[in-house]
Amino acid sequence: MSTNGASAPAPLGLLAELTHRCPLGCPYCSNPLALDPRSDELDAATWARVFREASALGVLQVHLSGGEPAARRDLPEIVKAARDANLYSNLITSAVGLTAEGLSKLADAGLDHVQISIQDSEPASADHIAGYKGASARKHALAAEVVRLGLPLTVNVVVHRANIARVEAMVEMALALGATRVEIAHVQYYGWALKNRAALMPSRAQVEEAVGIVERLRQAHRGRIVIDAVIPDYYARFPKPCVGGWGRRSLNVTPAGRVLPCHAAEVIPGLEFWNVRAHTLADIWRSSPAFEAFRGTDWMQEPCKSCALKEKDFGGCRCQAFLLAGDARAADPVCHLSPHHATVERLAGERADAAYAYRHS
Numbered sequence: 001m002s003t004n005g006a007s008a009p010a011p012l013g014l015l016a017e018l019t020h021r022c023p024l025g026c027p028y029c030s031n032p033l034a035l036d037p038r039s040d041e042l043d044a045a046t047w048a049r050v051f052r053e054a055s056a057l058g059v060l061q062v063h064l065s066g067g068e069p070a071a072r073r074d075l076p077e078i079v080k081a082a083r084d085a086n087l088y089s090n091l092i093t094s095a096v097g098l099t100a101e102g103l104s105k106l107a108d109a110g111l112d113h114v115q116i117s118i119q120d121s122e123p124a125s126a127d128h129i130a131g132y133k134g135a136s137a138r139k140h141a142l143a144a145e146v147v148r149l150g151l152p153l154t155v156n157v158v159v160h161r162a163n164i165a166r167v168e169a170m171v172e173m174a175l176a177l178g179a180t181r182v183e184i185a186h187v188q189y190y191g192w193a194l195k196n197r198a199a200l201m202p203s204r205a206q207v208e209e210a211v212g213i214v215e216r217l218r219q220a221h222r223g224r225i226v227i228d229a230v231i232p233d234y235y236a237r238f239p240k241p242c243v244g245g246w247g248r249r250s251l252n253v254t255p256a257g258r259v260l261p262c263h264a265a266e267v268i269p270g271l272e273f274w275n276v277r278a279h280t281l282a283d284i285w286r287s288s289p290a291f292e293a294f295r296g297t298d299w300m301q302e303p304c305k306s307c308a309l310k311e312k313d314f315g316g317c318r319c320q321a322f323l324l325a326g327d328a329r330a331a332d333p334v335c336h337l338s339p340h341h342a343t344v345e346r347l348a349g350e351r352a353d354a355a356y357a358y359r360h361s
């Protein structure tokens, strides 16, 4: 199937990166190495317009993300705009910088769901990974407040070499906090994580053990908590259908208003991203060059072009193809059919106990 913008399905989700500012410094942060400055951030009125346009386009859910979205003083106004546009709003927060009073204002403004990232079940390790002393205690306190307000809570844990041995403890921690869902997401190696890859990469044996533990916990806790798990690409045989397929399910708006098919898309040179300041979201979704570049399957080359799985995984991740194979049209090198797969195996074996290069604002 080849798809162009005019016949593209409606997007379901919008990731609204309200700011790149964040008090934490996670070495796997998905923000780009070059962060959008505060002076370029969209104002609340523009976000409100973007939410109305998203809703008209078919979007159901908006993820209010960052950086740390609570770094914006006008966050209640932005949450209210999402509610007014009939979007289900999910706040993705580090919990640092968001007080109980601030959270209560967001609940009053119509916030539907909160997702808190927790770096580890051991507080000292969690603070070290976040690069912020006391972060863990603040996260636990805010999680309790979320539950007290009756908002559904998801705990998100990014897994890597420093915490992979505690997957079980982290699921127990999420249960104890009253979360209804826990996301065990292995680091994806883009941006800051790519910079820190050797310091973050677990071994194959560690990953296989963690996958087995998650499976066992899923059975054990069925009905009590939903456990979502994202397997690390570098140890997979097939790639994941990145963002559900380029330009098929979701859009990502940066703090300065550029609209991307996925959060890492700016690493691919030559793509032209349109901005919500100059175009409507519907126009961008249907016609912007960046969304059109890898929609459908016409852009593919071998081995994807004649592969039976091409409608299933859409050739994997375009950013990873560029970063590891030097060609955004190549099969994702994570795929064992890719001629570049040996590179992934070699890189997975490069592990070093180096100090983290912390992300900085």
Ligand code: SF4
Binding pocket: 022, 023, 024, 025, 026, 028, 029, 030, 031, 066, 067, 068, 093, 094, 117, 359
């Ligand atoms: S530094 Fe950490 S908490 Fe802050 S935006 Fe990045 S990943 Fe999220």
Ligand code: SF4
Binding pocket: 238, 239, 303, 304, 305, 307, 308, 309, 310, 311, 313, 314, 315, 316, 331, 332, 335, 336, 337, 338
């Ligand atoms: S060859 Fe391409 S389409 Fe086939 S499984 Fe690998 S990445 Fe997916």
